Amino acid sequence: MSGFDKRVSSYEEALQGLEDGMTLLAGGFGLCGIPENLITEIKRKGTRDLTVVSNNCGVDGFGLGLLLEDRQIRKMIASYVGENALFEKQLLNGDLEVELTPQGNLAERLRAGGAGIPAFFTATGYGTPVAEGKEVRDFNGRPHILEPAITGDFAIVKGWKADTYGNVIYRHTARNFNPLAAMAAKVTVVEVEEIVEPGMLDPDAIHTPGIYVNRLICGTFEKRIEQRTVRS
Template sequence: MRKLYPDAKSALDGLTFDGMTVMAGGFGLCGIPEHLIAALRDSGTKGMTVISNNAGVDGFGLGQLLETRQIKKMISSYVGENKEFERQYLAGELELEFNPQGTLAERIRAGGAGIPAFFVKTGVGTLVAEGKEEREFNGERYIMERGLVADLSIVKAWKADGRGNLQFRKTARNFNPMMATAGKVTVVEVEHIVPTGTFDPDQIHTPGIYVDRIILTVPEKRIEQRTVRQRESA
């Protein structure tokens, strides 16, 4: 359990710096690492580039980092119901790189797999294609998209075992698993920690080799955490 940290603040200790790139998991408001986002806000880190499907809503999730002006650039697929996101962009206060949602997911997956770039049909002939290399394959036009990596990935999972193997629930699997592979350091908040060996190998969504630090975010699960420690040391 050396990957387990007592809280979000300690889990981010030594990992944050101004101008860093952060991947934040989640889909809408589902499966977002809200405790780690709050700790990132409290760290005072500035000038961040944040890669996320969206930016939460006003006052919640990544919306908190927009309100404190800690985000310099968003790489995302939509604004969502976030008025401050929209206001900052239209006022020229926030850089924004829009991606079709599937393209964003593949850029993250490619980054985690060590693939620097790939070609895709989505966006050909639109604003998405501006400034990007185009090629023809089998009579069809494609544009080149680059893989994405981050200095830090913050992820929300349902369960972790003692080695950091992860399970996700439902829509939390849309971006969290691939982001866990694409960060130079990956920090995960989980609802449950179970003994190593509990997971069927086929039920592991993200192998623990990608996970560097873990926090348990549900206070009533502290008893379960202590039980795991006892079993791991037995």
Template sequence: MAGFDKVVTDYSQAMSGLEDDMVVISGGFGICGIPEGLISEIKRKGTKGLTVVSNNCGIDGFGLGILLKDKQIKKMISSYVGENALFEQQLLDGELEVELTPQGTLAEKMRAGGAGIPAFYTATGYGTLVGEGKETKCFNGKNYILEQSIVGDFAIIKAWKADRYGNCIYRHTAQNFNPMAATAAKITVVEAEEIVEPGELEPSIIHTPGIYVDRVIKGDFEKRIEKITLSN
């Protein structure tokens, strides 16, 4: 990388510095909008003891799910066990620590972490298992629990288009957690379908400004469909 140019050409360079026991925040919802190549690089590196923050853990054999086979993930902070049988089994067997977090709270944990807000109050989860052991406070007659924000060591992000300066746009539902996750880490790596020159992206449609991004790599995506429902 030179100057403002954040493009790297190989995945080992993109994920350079990732070590055991780090916190990785991953964009994506199910297998929509996931950084497939960056996840595969974590698999190749064999990095272990990871705490992974993501809505869920992909599916068996794809997405973040590929990191479960060799037990590279120590803890998941997520909202949904989903269709991943290995995720469920490791959870039930006590091999994987899982911190189930309401989906909106998880998104806000990332957003607040990126904004430098250490914690926030939310009514979501009050009086349930989610709120057990957490500080509570009453505002205007309504009870809230205190949730800590999240800042990761790495954020891995999938963008539709990115320029060489790291400005990104996401396409349709692939926005999901990607914009929040991109702001909430010490090192943010973007895997983009297309890399364009600075100035080619209309400023008004940029979702993630390049100031949040450290590295950009061009990816090739399988874009697998998780479920297909057909009508007769």
């Protein structure tokens, strides 16, 4: 292995250093493009009191929903509750702190965090509970609220293909929040379906450059479908 080789040999090694109370950024949308094996390893580790930032919290019994079962998540920053009855129950019972953020704002907060921008103004959320306690400023006669950027201690990301240097390609809609999460954490861990040698990927096809990736592991995936509608 060279000093640029980002590969690790186990999921335990991939998440070494993830501790109780940390902020975890997780890629995925619904069950599409979720780092399912890394989530399972966090479940096994029993890491607790996590603040988790993700579009949603998986479903009951799969994805981030696994971490709700033993109350490993203290706070969830997400854009919607989704198909998760346990998430809904813990939210309504006050057992889980939840910060609901408009989906575009959540994406931009992560992107800003990765770009080193501490905050930004947006019109989205003005006049709603989202704006409570936030600075308001008018631009072109329209009120905007100040949204803070999001950064994390760890990011867990699902890619399609990568080279050993950690340059990552995502496939179709599985790209979703993964590139944003990958940029915004101190330690970014990516699991992929295939790892190739440097030079085998078209540089123009790279979505996440290896400079953002700290650890890389190859896994196999169940890839559940959250909702499927077919013609009769």
